[in-house]
Amino acid sequence: EVQLVESGGGLVQPGRSLRLSCAASGFTFDDYAMHWVRQAPGKGLEWVSGISWNSGSIGYADSVKGRFTISRDNAKNSLYLQMNSLRAEDTALYYCAKDKGKRSGGSCYVYWGQGTLVTVSS
Amino acid sequence: DIQMTQSPSTLSASVGDRVTITCRASQSISSWLAWYQQKPGKAPKLLIYKASSLETGVPSRFSGSGSGTEFTLTISSLQPDDFATYYCQQYNSYPLTFGQGTKVEIK
Numbered sequence: 214e215v216q217l218v219e220s221g222g223g224l225v226q227p228g229r230s231l232r233l234s235c236a237a238s239g240f241t242f243d244d245y246a247m248h249w250v251r252q253a254p255g256k257g258l259e260w261v262s263g264i265s266w267n268s269g270s271i272g273y274a275d276s277v278k279g280r281f282t283i284s285r286d287n288a289k290n291s292l293y294l295q296m297n298s299l300r301a302e303d304t305a306l307y308y309c310a311k312d313k314g315k316r317s318g319g320s321c322y323v324y325w326g327q328g329t330l331v332t333v334s335s
Numbered sequence: 336d337i338q339m340t341q342s343p344s345t346l347s348a349s350v351g352d353r354v355t356i357t358c359r360a361s362q363s364i365s366s367w368l369a370w371y372q373q374k375p376g377k378a379p380k381l382l383i384y385k386a387s388s389l390e391t392g393v394p395s396r397f398s399g400s401g402s403g404t405e406f407t408l409t410i411s412s413l414q415p416d417d418f419a420t421y422y423c424q425q426y427n428s429y430p431l432t433f434g435q436g437t438k439v440e441i442k
Contacts, residue, residue: 248431257420257422257433257434257435257436258371258373258379258422258424258433258436259433260424260430260431260432260433263429263431270429272429272430272431273429273430274430275336275430308378313381313384319426319429319431320367320369320384320426321369321381321384321424321426322369322379322381323381323390325378325379326378327378328378
């Protein structure tokens with residue numbers, strides 16, 4: 214059974230940093246691209262970042278480019294999102310999501326985690 | 336960046352109605368489009384991928400069509416479980432983008 218478990222969210226002051234983690238199990242992690250998608254309270258879905266199976270292809274939303282860094286450790290079956298210079302508008306539930314296609318650059322998602330809440334406020 | 340525009344933003348319908356949601360891309364995305372359903376407090380659920388392919392386990396009353404820049408999600412006969420918010424997503428190129436969502440409400 215595929216499981217994605219996010220952690221690392223919490224309350225943080227504007228300008229500070231936070232690192233999210235996603236622990237994956239139930240599938241061959243290094244065969245799939247992985248993504249972060251966020252949802253601000255009461256708002257729609259926003260794709261944040263994605264990383265290919267071998268870290269060779271990485272993408273970011275314009276809203277986080279230069280502030281957030283995605284990475285993965287295939288030996289630990291884990292995905293990360295380093296978030297620096299956080300702003301109030303980064304407040305959201307952050308989901309980890311598994312690519313549908315094996316060894317694709319980035320596609321759609323059958324499996325999602327339960328999300329970890331990031332609140333940026335003074 | 337590719338912008339995705341959904342219409343309508345809200346739709347009021349009754350059980351048994353045929354419902355159509357439209358998604359337009361700001362440039363061609365071939366057939367690299369997905370549709371999701373989301374209910375409050377839950378992660379999104381994939382319904383359709385590659386514009387018209389039904390995800391495993393999704394009822395056949397859901398269907399998708401289109402290519403290039405214009406796409407539709409159709410629910411042939413709305414069921415009580417279908418009242419939710421629906422999102423399209425393009426995965427033609429980074430940055431991936433979602434539409435703003437369409438909330439299907441009970442009329």
